[in-house]
Amino acid sequence: MSAAAKGGLEDVVATSSSICFIDGERGVLSYCGYDVHDLAQSATFEEVCYLLWHRRLPNRAELGDLQSQFAAARALPDGVVRLMRSLPPGDGMDLLRTLASALSHYDPDASDNSAAANYRKAVRLTAQMGTLVASYGRMLQGGGLIAPDTSLSQAANFLYMLKGNRPDPTSVRAFDIGLILHADHELNASTFAARVCAATLSDVHSAVVAGIGTLKGPLHGGANAEVMKMLLDLGEDATDDRAEAFVRGKLARKEKISGFGHRVYKTEDPRATHLRRMSKELGERAGHPRWFQISQRIEQVVTSEKKLFPNVDFYSASTYYTMGIPIDLYTPIFAVSRVSGWTAHILEQLANNRLIRPRADYVGPTYPQRFLPRDQR
Numbered sequence: 347m348s349a350a351a352k353g354g355l356e357d358v359v360a361t362s363s364s365i366c367f368i369d370g371e372r373g374v375l376s377y378c379g380y381d382v383h384d385l386a387q388s389a390t391f392e393e394v395c396y397l398l399w400h401r402r403l404p405n406r407a408e409l410g411d412l413q414s415q416f417a418a419a420r421a422l423p424d425g426v427v428r429l430m431r432s433l434p435p436g437d438g439m440d441l442l443r444t445l446a447s448a449l450s451h452y453d454p455d456a457s458d459n460s461a462a463a464n465y466r467k468a469v470r471l472t473a474q475m476g477t478l479v480a481s482y483g484r485m486l487q488g489g490g491l492i493a494p495d496t497s498l499s500q501a502a503n504f505l506y507m508l509k510g511n512r513p514d515p516t517s518v519r520a521f522d523i524g525l526i527l528h529a530d531h532e533l534n535a536s537t538f539a540a541r542v543c544a545a546t547l548s549d550v551h552s553a554v555v556a557g558i559g560t561l562k563g564p565l566h567g568g569a570n571a572e573v574m575k576m577l578l579d580l581g582e583d584a585t586d587d588r589a590e591a592f593v594r595g596k597l598a599r600k601e602k603i604s605g606f607g608h609r610v611y612k613t614e615d616p617r618a619t620h621l622r623r624m625s626k627e628l629g630e631r632a633g634h635p636r637w638f639q640i641s642q643r644i645e646q647v648v649t650s651e652k653k654l655f656p657n658v659d660f661y662s663a664s665t666y667y668t669m670g671i672p673i674d675l676y677t678p679i680f681a682v683s684r685v686s687g688w689t690a691h692i693l694e695q696l697a698n699n700r701l702i703r704p705r706a707d708y709v710g711p712t713y714p715q716r717f718l719p720r721d722q723r
């Protein structure tokens with residue numbers, strides 16, 4: 347069966363890009379030539395944003411400028427805060443989709459689609475997305491909204507706005523690594539959706555909203571919340587045997603296990619390596635090692651039974667959980683990071699644009715059908 351007939355466009359090369367490279371056989375991921383392991387080890391999310399947008403790492407002055415731009419752009423327009431407060435409670439990604447769209451009405455460059463204005467929108471949206479999600483988290487927990495702190499990094503400010511107190515350095519670094527690991531991933535579904543939208547010469551906010559709507563699904567970014575729901579179904583006191591039986595039961599019923607499998611990786615997702623370690627370390631530090639241990643047992647079973655490896659969503663679930671982050675925020679947090687990659691791809695698309703418009707292999711009723719009047723059908 348052809349890739350087109352299977353429906354998933356697998357292995358179809360749809361564009362060229364200088365942003366992200368994946369070798370799915372060897373488990374290699376790089377942003378603009380930099381190995382994601384090196385970035386997770388030594389970079390900050392701000393440096394990664396600059397890298398994705400400029401294809402090179404910033405020097406000290408450039409990094410300082412970007413940090414200032416982020417800090418200056420973090421606060422939300424009053425109208426967006428009012429809208430957030432007025433919406434009925436619901437899914438975090440629905441809220442993010444609506445509010446990211448609303449931000450366009452207040453953007454000072456709204457009517458300007460020049461490359462310079464679009465870059466400013468990329469910076470602004472990346473700064474604001476963290477504020478949106480942290481504020482939503484405050485609302486979920488019944489706390490009052492907290493104003494952003496301009497002296498903090500994107501990661502530290504997010505945790506500060508969510509929790510209401512200064513986060514400790516270990517949590518900040520773990521969260522920063524999470525942001526680095528989720529920042530870009532070549533032509534994943536949400537980035538492709540964003541590029542398709544941008545290629546019609548729509549606008550940056552619309553393309554980001556397309557990305558948010560696409561990331562929401564449980565086959566894509568929504569899987570991280572599904573993983574945690576599965577772990578909670580099992581319970582923190584579940585034994586390894588119980589976890590094993592639970593997963594074997596799901597596999598026997600041909601149910602998918604969220605957080606496993608990948609369209610491109612045929613081996614370990616390199617991002618999962620870091621998230622597994624963070625899940626273990628943060629779980630032990632928080633006095634809740636079982637979430638990691640249960641996850642590890644699930645991994646052993648799924649990998650040996652199905653030859654499927656954990657993807658980025660599997661260990662991010664227990665990592666965020668042991669950091670005390672509400673489950674409803676997991677996929678929105680993915681967007682807090684991925685907005686950097688979406689906007690890098692949107693800018694790249696617009697720099698050398700052509701409408702994206704594939705064809706379908708028509709398999710419907712034969713042509714021509716005779717058109718019958720209504721009372722003869």
Ligand SMILES: CC(=O)SCCNC(=O)CCNC(=O)[C@H](O)C(C)(C)COP(=O)(O)OP(=O)(O)OC[C@H]1O[C@@H](n2cnc3c(N)ncnc32)[C@H](O)[C@@H]1OP(=O)(O)O
Pocket residue numbers: 354564565566567569601602603604605606607608609610652654657658659
């Ligand atoms: C950030 C991200 O988007 S990472 C991905 C997040 N999504 C998930 O974790 C959801 C669970 N995983 C999946 O659904 C898939 O692995 C995907 C969607 C990520 C990629 O899958 P595809 O390349 O389309 O493979 P597809 O879904 O066709 O699966 C191929 C086979 O592997 C099986 N399979 C794939 N993933 C899983 C899984 N997680 N659990 C059990 N079986 C699986 C399928 O059932 C199918 O089996 P079959 O051939 O016997 O019917």
Ligand SMILES: O=C([O-])CC(=O)C(=O)O
Pocket residue numbers: 528530531533534535608609610657658
């Ligand atoms: O690349 C994909 O298909 C999904 C993924 O891992 C991501 O978007 O990070």
